Amino acid sequence: MAEAKKQEVASQGKQQASLVVNNAFVDGLVVQLQQKEKFGLTFPKGYNYANELMGAYLILKETYDNNKKCVLESCSQVSIANTLMDMVTMGLSMQKKQCYPVAYGGKLQCQVSVYGNTCVARNYGMKNIDAMCIYEGDEFKYHIENARIVIDSHTQDFMNINIDKIIGAYAIVTMDDGDQYVELMNISMIKQAWKQGFGYKENGSGTHQKFTDQMAMKTVKNRALKYIIRTYGTQMLNDAYDNVEAAENEDRTVLDMNYDVAQNANSEDFQPDEPKVMETVENPKMASELTRDDADVVEDADLPDFMK
Secondary structure (H helix, E strand, O other): OHHHHHHHHHHHHHHHHHHHHOOHHHHHHHHHHHHHHHOOOOOOOOOOHHHHHHHHHHHHOOOEOOOOOEHHHHOOHHHHHHHHHHHHHOOOOOOOOOEEEEEEOOEEEEEEOHHHHHHHHHOOOEEEEEEEEEEOOOEEEEEEEOOEEEEEEEEOOHHHOOHHHEEEEEEEEEEOOOOEEEEEEEHHHHHHHHHHOOOOOOOOOOHHHHOHHHHHHHHHHHHHHHHHHHHHOOHHHHHHHHHHHHHHOOOHHHHHHHHHHHHHOOOOOOOOOOOOOOOEOOEOOOHHHOOHHHHHHOOHHHOOHHHO
């Protein structure tokens, strides 16, 4: 018995290894990418898209949706393929946390992290990006020059630093040629951006409330990075980014609900309840019709006179 169990485990291990090494799905994506390379698709130096696809696929094997079901089973193959293709088109790595798989509404989507946006922007001429919060009491001055923001000065007292008193944030992008781009957002703009995301609550106690400074700088950084990517990126990169940004603005709760309704509607045949016959003296339940349980609980005092 023990030997048979060992053989079964070994067989399962070989089968799983075969799925990992010889996955036809991933191999098919690699072939598509090889074809796209012939039409101008390029990748960052040292980026091995075959390895990144395999690594991402292994992550998907252990990624589950809100119904605790593996995304490889619950999401359509088309959406899985599109997500992985968008990932490698942007030159990102799911293994390095540059992007994350997000499942809702029966589809898989690619969510890019701030590290992923930084990585992409560096591939298109960005040298550095810095961000800072502006607090109540800070001396902050800037002016507009040729429709671009130019920061003149920012003086901050250490005692002003308080996450409950953040009034804005800014990010400065420096390109390889020395050119600079500034993104400036006040706290109202930042919170509006948070509301577009999933899971943020104005009066909640989540990450945005506990680490307001970090989240504010992350938001203004992402906005600046997207400008660089959109401005300097290739058409193929921008097409992939269109898919990412479209997913960011979708209402995941509504899509999940609609998907569940579509999947479960009319899944069971309708069976109307049988009408109950009211028991009266004119239509009594005969003793021969009583079940064993009925007989155990019915007493003579409860029976009609003609049945005593």
